[in-house]
Amino acid sequence: MRFRFQFKSIRSGMLICFLPIILSALLLIYGFSFRYTEKNVLNNSVNGTMQLIEQANHNIDSYLDYMENISYLMSGDKDLLRYLFSEKDPVRREELRSSVLERFRLVRETRDDIYNIGAVAGPNNILINDGTQTLNPYADILHEAWYRDALETGKGMTVLSSSRVQNIIMNEYPWVVTLSSPLRYPGRTKNQGVFFIDLNYKAIEEQCERIDLGARGYVFILDKKGNILYHPKQQLIYSGLKEEQIKDVLDCREEYFLSGKGMQQKLYTITVSPKTGWTVVGVAYTSELLKNRSQTQLIYTLVTLLLCLVLTAAVTILSRRITKPMILLQDSMKRVERGKFEQVDLTRIPDHEIRTLGNAFNMMADEIQKLMAENIREQEEKRRNEMKALLSQINPHFLYNTLDSIVWMAEAGKNREVVHMTMALARLLRRSISSDQELFTIRQETDYVKNYLDIQQMRYKDKLDYEMAIDEAILEKPVIRLVLQPLAENAIYHGIKYKSGRGLIRIEAYPEGRDIILKVTDNGKGMTEEQMKSIFQKHKVNYERNGVGVYNVQTRLKLYYGMEYGLCYESSPKGGTAAIVRIPDMEGGGEGEKEHSH
Amino acid sequence: MKVKKSTVIKLGTYLLLLGAVFGICYQLYETTGEKAGPKIILIPKKIDESNEFWSSVIAGAQVASKEYNVELSLMAPETETDVEGQNRLILEAAGKRPDAILVSPCSYEETTSSIRQAVNQGVKVVLIDSNINESLSIPLVATDNVEIGRRLGEYMKELLPENPKIGLVGHVKGSSTAIDREKGIREGLGKEAEAIKEVVFCDSIYQEAYDVTLRLLERHPDINIIAGFNEYSSLGAASAVRDLGLKGKVKTFGIDNSVSQIQLLESGVYQALAIQNPFNMGYLGIEEAVKRIEGEKTDLFLNSGSKLVTVGDIFTEENEKLLFPFLGSRATKKEEINSQ
Numbered sequence: 001m002r003f004r005f006q007f008k009s010i011r012s013g014m015l016i017c018f019l020p021i022i023l024s025a026l027l028l029i030y031g032f033s034f035r036y037t038e039k040n041v042l043n044n045s046v047n048g049t050m051q052l053i054e055q056a057n058h059n060i061d062s063y064l065d066y067m068e069n070i071s072y073l074m075s076g077d078k079d080l081l082r083y084l085f086s087e088k089d090p091v092r093r094e095e096l097r098s099s100v101l102e103r104f105r106l107v108r109e110t111r112d113d114i115y116n117i118g119a120v121a122g123p124n125n126i127l128i129n130d131g132t133q134t135l136n137p138y139a140d141i142l143h144e145a146w147y148r149d150a151l152e153t154g155k156g157m158t159v160l161s162s163s164r165v166q167n168i169i170m171n172e173y174p175w176v177v178t179l180s181s182p183l184r185y186p187g188r189t190k191n192q193g194v195f196f197i198d199l200n201y202k203a204i205e206e207q208c209e210r211i212d213l214g215a216r217g218y219v220f221i222l223d224k225k226g227n228i229l230y231h232p233k234q235q236l237i238y239s240g241l242k243e244e245q246i247k248d249v250l251d252c253r254e255e256y257f258l259s260g261k262g263m264q265q266k267l268y269t270i271t272v273s274p275k276t277g278w279t280v281v282g283v284a285y286t287s288e289l290l291k292n293r294s295q296t297q298l299i300y301t302l303v304t305l306l307l308c309l310v311l312t313a314a315v316t317i318l319s320r321r322i323t324k325p326m327i328l329l330q331d332s333m334k335r336v337e338r339g340k341f342e343q344v345d346l347t348r349i350p351d352h353e354i355r356t357l358g359n360a361f362n363m364m365a366d367e368i369q370k371l372m373a374e375n376i377r378e379q380e381e382k383r384r385n386e387m388k389a390l391l392s393q394i395n396p397h398f399l400y401n402t403l404d405s406i407v408w409m410a411e412a413g414k415n416r417e418v419v420h421m422t423m424a425l426a427r428l429l430r431r432s433i434s435s436d437q438e439l440f441t442i443r444q445e446t447d448y449v450k451n452y453l454d455i456q457q458m459r460y461k462d463k464l465d466y467e468m469a470i471d472e473a474i475l476e477k478p479v480i481r482l483v484l485q486p487l488a489e490n491a492i493y494h495g496i497k498y499k500s501g502r503g504l505i506r507i508e509a510y511p512e513g514r515d516i517i518l519k520v521t522d523n524g525k526g527m528t529e530e531q532m533k534s535i536f537q538k539h540k541v542n543y544e545r546n547g548v549g550v551y552n553v554q555t556r557l558k559l560y561y562g563m564e565y566g567l568c569y570e571s572s573p574k575g576g577t578a579a580i581v582r583i584p585d586m587e588g589g590g591e592g593e594k595e596h597s598h
Numbered sequence: 599m600k601v602k603k604s605t606v607i608k609l610g611t612y613l614l615l616l617g618a619v620f621g622i623c624y625q626l627y628e629t630t631g632e633k634a635g636p637k638i639i640l641i642p643k644k645i646d647e648s649n650e651f652w653s654s655v656i657a658g659a660q661v662a663s664k665e666y667n668v669e670l671s672l673m674a675p676e677t678e679t680d681v682e683g684q685n686r687l688i689l690e691a692a693g694k695r696p697d698a699i700l701v702s703p704c705s706y707e708e709t710t711s712s713i714r715q716a717v718n719q720g721v722k723v724v725l726i727d728s729n730i731n732e733s734l735s736i737p738l739v740a741t742d743n744v745e746i747g748r749r750l751g752e753y754m755k756e757l758l759p760e761n762p763k764i765g766l767v768g769h770v771k772g773s774s775t776a777i778d779r780e781k782g783i784r785e786g787l788g789k790e791a792e793a794i795k796e797v798v799f800c801d802s803i804y805q806e807a808y809d810v811t812l813r814l815l816e817r818h819p820d821i822n823i824i825a826g827f828n829e830y831s832s833l834g835a836a837s838a839v840r841d842l843g844l845k846g847k848v849k850t851f852g853i854d855n856s857v858s859q860i861q862l863l864e865s866g867v868y869q870a871l872a873i874q875n876p877f878n879m880g881y882l883g884i885e886e887a888v889k890r891i892e893g894e895k896t897d898l899f900l901n902s903g904s905k906l907v908t909v910g911d912i913f914t915e916e917n918e919k920l921l922f923p924f925l926g927s928r929a930t931k932k933e934e935i936n937s938q
Contacts, residue, residue, distance in 0.1 A: 023614065136861075136864065138861075138866075139864075163924075164918070165913065165921075167913070170861065171857050171858070171861055172857075173860065173921070173922045174925075175922060175925070233661075234924040235877060235924045236661065236881070238920070239877050239920070240878070240903070241882070305615075
């Protein structure tokens with residue numbers, strides 16, 4: 001299925017486009033800067049470690065220098081040389097011996113890093129420490145490397161052994177580093193004995209341990225031949241439980257190398273002392289060197305995260321700011337769609353494209369509003385004209401018939417009736433001519449129909465009676481005019497006229513709920529259903545009798561009050577007919593009053 | 599396919615945040631310090647400052663404990679023959695609910711029940727140096743005692759004089775090490791094992807060893823080869839030979855490498871010493887226990903190694919390292935120890 005990228009809104013489009021770009025850029029920067037920092041930290045660590053190791057090497061050299069000085073002083077000691085090589089007198093020898101041993105004692109007392117101090121000039125010519133210890137009779141001193149090497153070296157020189165087990169004293173087998181120098185009686189050309197100091201590892205260990213290479217880091221020392229001289233885990237290495245990468249150290253031409261991977265990666269830093277030929281090696285775990293690494297990583301991660309959040313928020317806010325004018329505009333347009341022609345509030349919209357758009361829209365809305373107002377006015381006009389047209393359809397035949405009746409009555413000498421009828425006609429005419437207003441009060445409307453019925457009653461003396469029942473409360477309510485008269489007329493011509501005997505027309509007006517009911521009832525011949533159906537049809541209007549007609553009344557009622565109001569008929573053949581007009585109970589009706597006040 | 603874009607954005611952001619939070623948590627977890635290490639109780643056959651074998655075992659265990667961040671404590675009976683005492687200690691140790699117990703059983707047979715009890719209580723047990731007579735599927739870190747015996751036996755065979763008569767001085771009768779070492783010596787001697795006149799025991803007491811050797815030589819004046827099975831028996835036997843002035847006449851062999859023994863080797867009383875590696879035994883014992891605690895499957899037997907050192911090669915670079923413990927600055931002058 002293909003995913004078609006369709007943004008729901010411009011804003012989400014912006015978010016989806018920009019957020020990944022920003023975030024990936026951030027991640028990229030994070031990665032790069034972290035790697036770069038890591039590299040820097042490693043370089044710094046290498047340099048730092050290097051300095052520490054060099055310092056350690058230097059310190060060890062100084063330490064050995066000091067020991068050499070002691071050795072040089074002691075090996076030139078006159079008493080020692082005389083005791084070993086020349087003095088024969090036993091008493092004198094004893095004196096020399098105690099003076100030398102006193103010196104040995106002094107040295108040993110001041111230094112706790114010396115295991116043995118002594119001089120050897122032959123299998124039975126040995127002075128060592130305080131001179132009380134039993135010597136190991138099986139120790140083959142004269143063939144030991146430290147002895148022979150020192151014997152062969154020049155005056156004032158010293159020889160350093162590697163780590164070795166010193167077995168010169170009975171029942172003692174300590175591991176030591178032996179520093180030995182030749183003894184030569186003044187004036188003789190050959191070395192005849194050796195002065196030696198056995199160093200325990202105190203000072204060396206101290207120097208190595210002083211260097212802080214992290215919790216797991218350590219320092220070890222190789223001698224000239226590449227044997228381990230000192231290692232913090234020497235016993236483990238000697239026991240074969242641990243291995244040290246001695247070969248790698250010896251093969252390494254650089255100042256440092258890395259070994260291992262991940263958390264076990266170690267940094268070997270190598271310095272060689274030109275004096276002793278010893279190699280001091282610092283081993284540090286890169287994971288510890290880069291201990292700050294996790295801190296750095298944490299900080300980088302936090303900063304990146306923070307930036308992510310800030311930027312996400314920023315993008316969200318900015319996109320909202322950019323799209324907000326559009327949304328405002330959109331909302332306004334929606335209101336317009338619903339028909340509320342408001343001006344879009346452009347004050348909140350910044351002055352750019354969107355405002356231009358808004359202005360154009362406002363102009364358009366304005367125009368539409370004008371057009372609509374005009375439209376409404378025109379419609380109103382049209383309706384008025386129509387009403388007028390309908391109203392003006394009144395009368396000519398009725399007028400002619402009435403005048404005709406008056407003429408007849410005059411001829412018959414019925415003066416009183418003539419007066420009465422003429423007055424009624426005059427009132428009728430005055431009402432219909434004098435006003436072009438649409439509304440009557442119910443009083444006016446009923447007066448009007450009363451005048452009409454009076455005239456008709458005089459014309460059809462024996463045939464027509466009428467009665468009126470108007471609720472006093474609604475006399476002043478407004479109603480469109482010429483509603484009752486056409487209905488009454490209709491009742492006469494279609495109901496009463498065909499009835500044998502007298503007919504009765506009853507005019508009623510009363511409120512019903514919020515409406516007003518006007519009712520014209522006759523007891524004429526009634527209507528069939530077909531007649532009822534056709535009664536509102538325009539072409540059925542009988543122009544002979546009355547131009548206005550029922551259709552006219554119905555049309556005006558609907559036009560004025562709306563479709564839910566109007567006229568309806570209730571009728572049955574022989575049962576009479578009731579025309580019922582329902583209009584809303586409107587307040588006022590002042591127009592009629594006004595007319596009265598003229 | 600229609601997905602609400604805002605949902606996508608929210609989801610994406612949420613995932614991103616979640617990832618970041620996990621990242622940070624992981625970082626924090628990595629940077630937090632090591633957790634407290636396991637508790638292990640070491641029960642050797644005895645604690646005796648003057649006994650270099652057990653001192654080395656303990657030293658090895660201590661070094662390994664430091665390496666593996668183990669909280670190590672020691673419990674030990676008064677003597678190697680105090681089987682009852684050790685059994686009590688084993689049960690007491692198990693009652694402390696440690697992560698593991700390292701035991702060197704005093705008896706091949708009588709220590710079994712207490713170890714079985716401890717194992718049944720759910721305590722991980724690692725045997726060092728000596729075995730028990732029942733396989734409880736617990737690991738043993740020890741010298742291959744048959745092998746060390748064989749090394750000695752083979753060298754004895756090389757130096758065998760005319761008409762050989764051999765006396766063996768064992769340490770504790772019935773102990774697994776004694777049984778295996780004797781077996782190894784006999785294997786090494788091969789046919790010449792017939793020359794073994796008598797095997798005597800000394801209960802791992804130096805004086806006893808000295809005395810039984812004297813009596814042995816009294817009973818069999820024609821004995822011209824004597825071999826000891828451990829530090830005490832070897833030293834007692836060699837001392838007796840030296841004191842009787844039989845150095846050179848009675849060829850003496852031994853196991854272990856106490857300073858006194860080395861002195862006797864240097865002086866030529868011993869022809870050779872077969873040395874164990876007690877430091878390694880202690881170290882590997884702890885290592886094994888840690889592995890077991892971590893649920894790692896290991897072999898049931900771990901050989902801590904052995905070597906034969908003869909008069910001529912004591913101070914070779916290789917043997918020096920095995921014979922003499924490197925103590926660094928902890929090595930102090932003899933007189934200072936004595937004055938303490």
